Amino acid sequence: MPRIWWCPSGPLIGLPIHAAGIYTDDGQGAAISDYVVSSYFPSASALAYATRPADPSQKFSLLTVANPSGAQLPGTELELEKIEKHTATLPTQELTRGEATVEKVKKGMENASWVHFACHGAANPDKPWESALILADHTRLTLREISDMSLPHAEFAFLSACQTAKGMDDAPDQSAHLSTGMMACGYRGVIGTMWKIKDEYAPFVADRVYEKMLEGGQPDYKRAAYALHDAVQALRKEHKVPFATWLPFIHVGV
Template sequence: MHLATNELTREEATVEVVKREMENASWVHFACHGVAKPVEPMESALILANHAHLALQELSRMSLPHAEFAFLSACQTAKGQDRAPDHSAHLSAGMLACGYRSVIGTMWQISDEYAPFVADRVYEKMLEGGQPDYKRAAYALHDAVQALRNEHRVGFETWLPFIHVGV
């Protein structure tokens, strides 16, 4: 089985290019910086090339007919409002609103050292048997976090930020 991928790095990952690629992709993975704006949650954003922001407000206006799975391997992509923690206006929820059925995000800062380990384990499980399946994301994240805890003996602040929302 062949999976078509398109990797955008550094200067290539402008807001316009990323948005165009998102329109055609069923799965997206962001390994970048993220910023949560608890007072103005629609301004929460993924930070792309040239420090440009792809904000929740802009994401919410996109039409993504092929959207299935999004992995937001960036800090604070599932951080809610400080004064209203039961509100779910954050980037991960915004990806659900855009049409993604399954999203992995982070509640606060994540480790650049261990985030790739988690991502590798998640994709290993989601691609098991040669068939990509976004419905495996929650189980895949659970397994990845367990492996991180068991193999690297890290504290809870390293593995706890990762969450799954959606199917």
């Protein structure tokens, strides 16, 4: 299926262009996702940076963080179980609940090429660089802190948290949020969410995404857009979930 990158501007930034279509009342119908695989990028320079030559000596390692705040998010730990099915023979560090302190997560990110956060997210529309991932004891790992880190191995980030791709309400022509911010910090591709996501469906999406990205035991971050597309299409067409359930998931970058 053809691939298309969207770089919206002005008020279009806040719209889910990847979900444009003609729908019936039950959320089914014809959509752009029936014809193309969509990704977003904040600017041409950001996309160019994301496509810079890869280090041939780069080795795969995955950091997973689940339910660090101890909130009522049972799906987050199931999410990690789904991922573990595909990473059994690959180097992975797992931080759950109270283990996921800011310091441990930051250290893990410095050593990992891929990161997966299954937790609460906090968008800050007024100060995007203060948008954060909620970790142990309700501490916050802000985008500003991440930008100050050295992330030499960064390739791919999956932000399975609410509103990690939510822009500014008062300035809809600004595309600053956690997902594009992670690209600015060095990640070549990011999966994020425009709005709230349902805890019970996130494990399904993660399972399908990592199954494709780790196919044959060969990790490839460049498969992320197609992997997410397949997962979301399965939710939409096979499971026929409500429109708002599959719509928030987006891919940013390459």
